[in-house]
Amino acid sequence: MAHVELATEQTLLKEIGRTESNRRQIRGWLAVVLFALFALVLVGGATRLTESGLSITEWKPIHGVIPPLSAEQWEEEFQLYQRIPQYERLNKGMTVEEFKTIFWWEWAHRLLARTIGVIFALPLLFFWVTGRIERRLRWPLVGILALGGFQGFIGWWMVSSGLVERTEVSQYRLATHLVIACLIFAGCMWILRGLCPHSGDPAPTKKSRSMAAILAVMSLFQIYLGALVAGLDAGFTYNTWPLMDGAIIPGGLFVQQPAWINLFENPKTVQFLHRAGAYLLFALALAHMLASLRAAPETTHARRSVVLFALVTIQAMIGITTLVLEVPIGWGVLHQAGALVVLGFAIAHWRGFVGEYPKSTAIELRD
Known part of the structure; x- marks a missing residue:
């Protein structure tokens, strides 16, 4: 009987070790995906700031991987661009x-997006087929792939x-694209x-x-x-702070009719709301940090709240600098990078209160 219990315990420990090994592999894979997504958002921001997003006027999910390779192909691509209003009104000549x-x-933005699809889908298939992905994570990961x-x-x-x-x-549509x-x-x-x-x-x-x-x-929401x-x-106007x-x-925040349209189409109103949202986020992060430090300063949750508040503060400073300098490309991209860092850490901080996924394999064996 003791021999059977010992064998069961050894099997249990072996399965726990295998589960942890699988989790390390999946964490490494997701870390690579996160880095690629971070780069994609930054390249997308630079594409927007350089007004490059309309330079490719056709959607070729497969063939579009190959750029023009000859003078004739470049001329053909350029002629397609010359047909759209941006060229006629802004870039004629x-x-x-x-x-x-x-x-x-x-x-580069489109190629990076396609690359992320590959580095997400192929490892997901491999981990799934080899049984490395826990059952509870399979469909959430498929959902992320579908959303991509x-x-x-x-x-x-x-x-x-x-x-x-x-x-x-x-x-x-730009806001929808970035939020997704x-x-x-x-x-x-x-x-x-x-x-x-x-x-x-x-x-x-x-x-x-x-x-x-x-x-x-x-x-x-701030993003x-x-x-x-x-x-x-809207960032190219009202470039003073703290006054606007x-x-x-x-x-002049609600001069357009109907009034609600100002929330989306009045540059002054939209910039004011973005400022107000930043103030609110800063205040909430400060209150969260102070409450955590007052109640349990030695916990990891409290320490994370300090880091989150610091990130929000740095991002606010970057945002103010970007505004006052009238959105130079470098500062604009840095501001977008800061927003993603704040979001990522805020998500991780929130997830820290939920706790680690139970090691289902070990639990099943123990039961």
């Missing part, structure tokens, strides 16, 4: 060499909005964090977990507002 500059930004495929369609839907009458893409990218990023971060060991420290207060969730959602600002070029147009709360 542009040379082929100047066109190449904006073309490469958009091509849908994101490709959304990207083209966004670009197409600037090919007929406009000289830029719709701010509504952030949801994919957040989903990967949530799963990765759940596969990491947790400290087991209790939450500092009864409201800590709820506040962490609010901060994560607020971080995503949405930032996308509207970018889509309307000479006041804390400027006039």
Whole structure:
């Protein structure tokens, strides 16, 4: 009997070790995916700031991987661009060499997006077939993959909005495109964090977990507002701080009719809302940190709240600098990078209150 119990215990330990090994592999894979997604969002931001997003006027998911390879192909691509309003109204007289500059930004953005699809789908298939993915994670990961495929369609839907009458893409579609990218990023971060060991420290207060969730959602909402600002070029106006147009709360916020349209189409209103959202996020992060430090300063949750507040503060400083300098490309991309860092850490912080995924294999064996 003792021999049987010893064998069962050894089998249990072996399975626990195998589960942890599988989790390390999946964490490494998701970390690579997160890094690639981070790079994709930054390249997308640079593509927007250099007004390169409309340089490729056709959607070729497979053939589009290959760029023009000859002078004739470059001329053909350039002629397609010359047919859209952006060229006629903003870039008329542009040379082929100047066109190449904006073309490469958009091509790199699309190529990176396709590459992420590959580095997500192929390892997912391998881990699934070899039994390395725990049952509870399979369909959430498939859902992220499906959302990534849908994101490709959304990207083209966004670009197409600037090919007929406009000289830029719709701010509504731009915001949708960026938010979906952030949801994919957040989903990967949530799963990765759940596969990491947790400290087991209790939450500092009864409201800590709820506040962490609010901060994560607020971080995503701020990115949405930032996308509207970018889509309307609202960051190039009212470049003073802390006053905006000479006041804390400027006039002219609801001059368009119906009034709700100002929330999406009035550059002044959209920029003001983005500022107000930043102030609110800063205040909530500060309150969360102070409450955590007051209740349980030695816990990992409290220490994470300090890091989160520091990241929010740094991001606010980057945002102010970007605004005052009238959105130079480098600062604009840095601001977008900071937003993604804040979102990623906020998601990880929230996930830390939920706890590590149970090691299902070990539990099943023990039962």
